[in-house]
Amino acid sequence: MDFAIDAELRARLEEAREWGAREVRPAGLESDRMGKPLPPEHPYFARALAHGEGRTRWPGAGVAPRRPPQGAVVASLLIAEELAYWDRGICIANPGPGLPEGAVLAQGTDAQKERFLGPFLAPDKPRWACFAMTEPGAGSDAAAIRTTARKDGGHYVLDGAKCFIGNASRADWILVQAVVDGGKGRDAQRAFFVEHGTPGLGGWKIEKKMGLKAYESTSFTLERCRVPAENLLGGEARKSGAGFGTAMRTFNAGRPIIAANAVGIGRAALDEALAFARERDLLRDARVRDRLELSARKLRAARLLCLRAGWLADHARPNIVEASQCKAVAAQVAQEVTALGMEMLGAVGGRGDHLIEKLYRDAKAMDIVEGTGQIQRVIIARQLVNLPRDAGAA
Amino acid sequence: MFDFDPGDELSLLVETVRGFAAEALAPRLREHEAARDVSQAAREAARQIGLAGLELPEKRGGAGQGALARALVNEELAAADPGAALALDPLGPALYALAECGGDDALRELALPLLAQPGARAVLFCAGDAALRFGGERVSGRAPWVPADRADLVVVLDAAGACAIREGIALAPLRGAGLRAAGASELVLEGAPVAARWSDAAAAARALARARLYVAALLVGTLRNAAEFSRRYALERVAFGRPIAHHQALAFLIVDMHMAVDAARLLLHEAAWRADQGMPFEGEAAAAFADAVEASRLVGPAAVQILGGHGFMQDYPMEKSMREARALGLLCGGLDRARDDAASRLAGPVALSAGEHG
Secondary structure (H helix, E strand, O other), X not given: OEOOOOHHHHHHHHHHHHHHHHHHHHHHHHXXXXXXXXXXXXHHHHHHHHHOOOOOOOOOOOOOOOOOOOOHHHHHHHHHXXXXXXXXXXXXXXXXXXXXXXXXXXXXXXXXXXXXXXXXXXXXXXXXXXXXXXEOOEOOOHHHOXXXXXXXXXXXXXXXXXXXXXXXXXXXXXXEEEEEOOOOOHHHEEEEEEEOOOOOEEEEEEOOOOOOOOOOEEEEEEEEEEEEHHHEOOOOOXXXXXXXXXXXXXXXXXXXXXXXXXXXXXXXXXXXXXXXXXXXXXXXXXXXXXXXXXXXXXXXXXXXXXXXXXXXXXXXXXXXXXXXHHHHHHHHHHHHHHHHHHHHHOHHHHOOOOHHHHHHHHHHHHHOOOXXXXXXXXXXXXXXXXXXXXXOOO | OOEOOOHHHHHHHHHHHHHHHHHHHHHHHHHHHHHOOOOHXXXXXXXXXXXXXXXXXXXXXXXXXXXXXXXXXXXXXXXXXXXXXXXXOOOOOHHHHHHHHHHXXXXXXXXXXXXXXXXXXXXXXXXXXXXXXXXXXXXEEEEEEEOOOOOOEXXXXXXXXXXXXXXXXXXXXXXXXXXXXXXXXXXXXXXXXXXXXXXXXXXXXXXXXXXXHHHHHHHHHHHHHHHHHHHHHHHHOEEOOEEHHHOHHHHHHXXXXXXXXXXXXXXXXXXXXXXXOOOOOHHHHHHHHHHHHHHHHHHHHHHHHHHOHHHHOOOXXXXXXXXXXXXXXXXXXXXXXXXXXXXXXXXXXXXXOOOOOO
């Protein structure tokens, strides 16, 4: 067993901390004060691009992909934690191919990688892409989506509505999950690249949220939206059913990242609460010490659960239970820690201008995105006690 | 670099201990509980696999293993029977006060003689659990409960240091709330001569931290067994036309129990690893102990609950797990002091920074 972080990763974390304190936290606070996402032309995004954000992992046409270094997932989780410490909303608002990149790398044709990831190799300006699964009637239950794709000659025609999609209105393209040709259930789902400006893609509504205001969560509609057949992820030769696999793989990889984000949010709240307690000499109060102790301990446990899930992924070992565990635990801990932080602030928390108050609002989403805490428990229960799919919400 | 795998050597140790516990302890847990001791055969089998000298230095005839090995071993033993685990360990957590405060001389003069006597027991208690009065080189006082029916050596640990007592020890048997396989007594010292006394606050803090890891590992094992036993039961027991595990209220409870055990185990392993690396680990050990105790308040009663009426009856071992987990959490000064110690470490400038490991 080994719980050490090597010098190289420590240096990366130090760099993330420096960047986070200088750029990420102020950008997040600015957006929260405005009550809406930073516009795409905000200078923060250009600086993020200059800093190295916004690039694809795809190495380019004809270039063999580098094998990820040992411990790459654990490292990415610690970095995700550190950046979320400074502002989780900005982490999501950052330019880049984002959530769908993994699916495109895993399943996209060479032509699709070139066409859709190519612009992210050396981007001339901040660019975004996004993944659209969630619908008004289908959140964690990804099998329930109703957006349809109908084959029409060399095209597919998409109809439906998506909601809460991160960065959608500023994205160059959206990977849209849809049910093909009146099929039913998961096997009939496929993903389609829909480019910005495609006729029929519209009805943009940037939602107003309780927290995480820094990135746009956007609803939009697809009305007789025609995309060429080449825009079907993986091409038509791929057998149907691959679409749902795409979605669930994206979810799977995402859970420990969300958990790491939650730990970062919780740590920020704990540090603020500690600073507040020291300033006002509150540490003599046993109840105050108890709250801080509980917060620190639960965050440490959540981080270890999270890193264990990442470590299993690094070793290509199954991590279904562990990924859901860390997601369920960390999201709950982040809520508890931020709530305890508010309690410590007392009436100061009621003013609405303290960082802990923002973190309290931000943290809630961690128990909702990428499968709610309840869904995580269903997933774990399927493994632990073979919970059947017809039991309760499953 | 991060690695959650215990490695070949420790995995082999775990396998060996697990086999021993399944064969010699688990089938006889009620027998051991009633006898207030483990059987001769179990003691002999434990001796043969070298459990007693696990953490003693090699030059003292031990295996020279560290806190992580102890954590893994104790989890396996306690998964079968935490009382038996204590009964089988002549030195128990008293070893740490001797080693940290008294050093090699204390090991040679006080610890090793116990290993030569079958059934000998050292008893650790943390001052605060007992009101002690020192007069000259003698000590008087009572400890309301120690999990032992025999004490060849008493080690008292307080914030300033430790002292060892070999004579003038009286034990009055108690029914005991749990851990009865290790015995249960009130400890009475009346003018008992102090055999050795050491003043070293830092060493005493390390000794207490190691003792907390020892007990936290027993808790993790006890809770693992309770969570697993009740999970299996819930898959067999049918109510309203389906296994009770398939009612979501119970499925979620089972999930939460397993998550609590896993979290407590990870905190324990990290703290033990830090101890083995020579890093500061006192706050982490206190937190690991606190988390295991808090997990026991969920898992112990929930395991009984899942078995319903059967859980309450002694035909099943869940009532025993619930009592014993509760009793374990009372050792080493208990939860509140552990939380205080963990909290006092938060006074430093940085809490939980991502780069703090290693």
